[in-house]
Amino acid sequence: MNNSTNIIDVSEANFDQEVIESSYDMTVVVDFWAPWCGPCRVLGPILERLANEPDSNFILAKLNVDENPSISMEYGVQGIPAVKAFSDGEVVDEFVGAQPESRVRAFLKRVAPGENDFLIDEVESLLEGLEWSEAEETLREVPASPIVSLGLAKALLGQGEGCEAKELLENIVEASIYSEAQRLIPLASYLCEFATETDANELQPIEAQYGHAAELIRRNNIEAALDGLLDVLRQDKKFRDGAVRDVVVGIFALLGDHNRLTRRYRSELASILF
Secondary structure, X not given: OOOOOOEEEEOOOOHHHHHHHHHHOXXXXXXXXXXXXXXXXXXXXXXXXXXXXXXXXXXXXXXXOOOOHHHHHHOXXXXXXXXXXXXXXXXXXXXXXXXXXHHHHHHHHHHOOOHHHXXXXXXXXXXXXXXHHHHHHHHOOOOOOHHHHHHHHHHHHHOOOOHHHHHHHHXXXXXXXXHHHHHHHHHHHHHHHOOOOOOHHHOOHHHHHHHHHHHHHHOOOHHHXXXXXXXXXXXXXXXXXXXXXXXXXXXXXXXXXXXXXXXXXXHHHXXXXX
């Protein structure tokens, strides 16, 4: 028996009440499983963990198919794990087989979006529009999660604030966003290093140019910053052991693949390096 109020065990005796009737008030996600099923042991903990998240907006009902064959037959369960989402008494979406957490999250967001999901969608639009401070303000009010940390880090980086962003990114281990966080870390480290404007008279010209690009990002002039960084690469491809390339790639990750600056400067970067 599950102890969480968001997770219940159901059977043929209470299925109509706990799943069908309850789905008129809140989405009920039914996990059809069996103790001998290996993929079920992979998927089950993911579903249970997500059901217990603060912003979850669904009830997870666990149904053992071996003990409840009639319900399984009624809903056409031929392979397990099978997951079916019920709303207003009907199956509204489903999938079969173990899925990675990112796909399970996407499924749950589709069938039972929570308040934070709507906020995250709003933040994604703000980030795409490079409205960094507005995105930060919204994310500061949202309960912590890996996706919130990633969004907040981007909002900070867009404003040239690298130190807090670096700490947020280094703590992200969720597989679905880990690689994106890793691409942003060199940019965060760079901005943290040059958190204040440096005195160009104390540096070699190429080092001063490299540091000045960070100041340009803080001034919201990313295009000029990219021009400066690529010029550093033209002078010395191996400057700082390749750190410049990683910073530029981090800016691309910050802006997104569809941003005009990413499309333009990605080809310029390739022409310089290759």
